[in-house]
Amino acid sequence: RLEEFLKREVDLELATPPDFEERVIDFSEVEQLMNSINTIPAPCAPVINPQAPNAATGTSLRVCWGLFSDDTVECYQLRYKPASNERHSDEQAEHTLKVKETYCTITNLLPNTQYEFWVSALNASGISPPSERAVYVTAPSPPTIKSKKIRSCENAALVCWESRDINPVDSYTVEL
16 A cells, blocks of 8 residues: 555645744844853863872771862762782772762771772763872781790890781881
């Protein structure tokens, strides 16, 4: 049936009322309204700061960043994961936090471990590109003193300890 219908010549003539043909539509109000809308661009990428001295404990890190533009920002999206030199580092758990300020203290981390951080800014128009990645390191665990191996005399003392950290520790400070 469809094939037979399509073979027919169909002559369609549309009639319109004369007032419609001469009608001119005025878009000036719509144009004014569109021009009055204040569009906010998506923010620029934030800049993450390097790790500050004393910004780490054995289980926490304080991460800071800045936004060096006048962009409007509603919040930030901080992402982090344990840093690794292995080929499968992309498979490690990535964590995301929504933050209102330009700093955040992350807790429940492993001692003497490197973490990779990066941040993006968000507003009503969208999300910024991510910042460069920064590596922060948690403080090592306190060593365990081997009390049975302590030896002393009038002018000297021998104190032995062992580290509970998997990663090597750069140095130790002994206080009397």
